[in-house]
Amino acid sequence: MKKAPVLDSYLAEFPREAPVTAQESVARTLRRLILNGALPGGSVLRQEELSKKLGVSRMPLREALLKLEGEGLVETQPRRGVVVTMLSAQDFEEILEMRYSLESLAIEGAAKRFTAEDTLAALEIVERAQAEIQLSAAPDLDREFESRWGDLNWEFHRRLYRPANKPRLLSTIENLHQLFARHLRVRIATSPGEDNPAFGLREEQIAKNIREWQEVLAEHREMVMACDRHDAPAAQAVLKRHISDHGAELMRRLREAAQP
Amino acid sequence: MKKAPVLDSYLAEFPREAPVTAQESVARTLRRLILNGALPGGSVLRQEELSKKLGVSRMPLREALLKLEGEGLVETQPRRGVVVTMLSAQDFEEILEMRYSLESLAIEGAAKRFTAEDTLAALEIVERAQAEIQLSAAPDLDREFESRWGDLNWEFHRRLYRPANKPRLLSTIENLHQLFARHLRVRIATSPGEDNPAFGLREEQIAKNIREWQEVLAEHREMVMACDRHDAPAAQAVLKRHISDHGAELMRRLREAAQP
DNA sequence: ATTTTGTATATTGGATCCAATATATAATCG
């Protein structure tokens, strides 16, 4: 009979895709809703209502909620209900510390094995983000843009750490990024078009945001170049700065948002 | 009306205990079964069968399995079944690295705030483990003992890191410990009473194990004392040694176990 | 009037039932 070695190598690269169960699809939907702020922290999730809106029965919904609980996105109080997790400033500090600690490990591993291909791929993602900024700056800084920016940000980090070849580490980091991403939204505390006295005029806000994003991208490029040179300590140094700047800024905004 | 300030402070310390749902109880049972090796890696878990044996319907079982999946103890392939996770040597290296990285963070935070009370409590756990060794060395090194030893080991680490006051960090570390604990079992690759040529005579094995455990306890004491002196770098140094020794020994045994 | 107690409603956890899919087995064809 005919052999199909090509098929084997293909399957090795693209293993059979898992069937999409309702449970998974619901989990993904809810995850996204929580991450982009449509379901803010503190929301109580009624099973009956949600299952109707999502067009599934309550069971796959419950299973999805359990998954999200494992990811720390929701909290369950038996017999009482499920609530979207609310993170305190202290939770944030913890998450930031863990991020630095683990990403430092990841980037160290990655830097050692970085290839030219990795460099190109990582930079390509940075350029996509750059283009995204140009496009989205003028019209509106809406929820959609935040979401795309968050995705690109994580896509970059994942690609950067990939050469380390540490899948468990990577997924742990992804989880932390996820928890974090929800609160990037605080950046845009005003709805588009409005001038919020706490943050200044709309034009100023936009200009400031763009400046910050450019800075983030610059740091991303630095990290790529350090990895390209296989200079792990340098990469870690930039990363440390990256995360702590990021974190400091976030904390500042959290405090600002909490005051008025 | 009467006030009850005593009640308040009591509740603050012992918040209302969550109702025990079948789901939780099943999850706990399965977790323990996996951790102590009754369900070794690679076991396929049939829902019908398990639910009958556990005396619940399939639904709470499925929900329990989802929780365990979140903890990395089992893996689900939709429509095909649930399998107890099998960890490769590489997974182990990763987990070890993450443990060191995160526990280092935890012990640093703890060392800064360590009080005399913490010192006493931590040492008390060490002494309990010491007693456990004395008791269990002679009769039989069975699964039960392994399990108790594992519990005490984690209890110690948790108590040690508690002053850091970083609950998220702690639970992440707990998860890693858990994944790890399953493979501590490799220490006792022979059933009690048997002489396994790969490891030498039974008496030798016992003596060796005891020596190792004593070493572990000695390191635990060192860590406590370093924390007591608020000497974070020293504590981290001992921890690093602790984890890497631990890890090196485990890897050696894994290789040994894999060879014959 | 305030607090307590009883009752009704809402909502969750769990059990049973059904449908979709995978695996194992038998039949058919070259």
Place this chain on the structure above:
DNA sequence: CGATTATATATTGGATCCAATATACAAAAT
């Protein structure tokens, strides 16, 4: 006789139904 297709069985994912519990509300008592 080996390989392939068709069929039967097993097992999972999902829907509906029921019971246990929590919350909301009303009535009663101090």
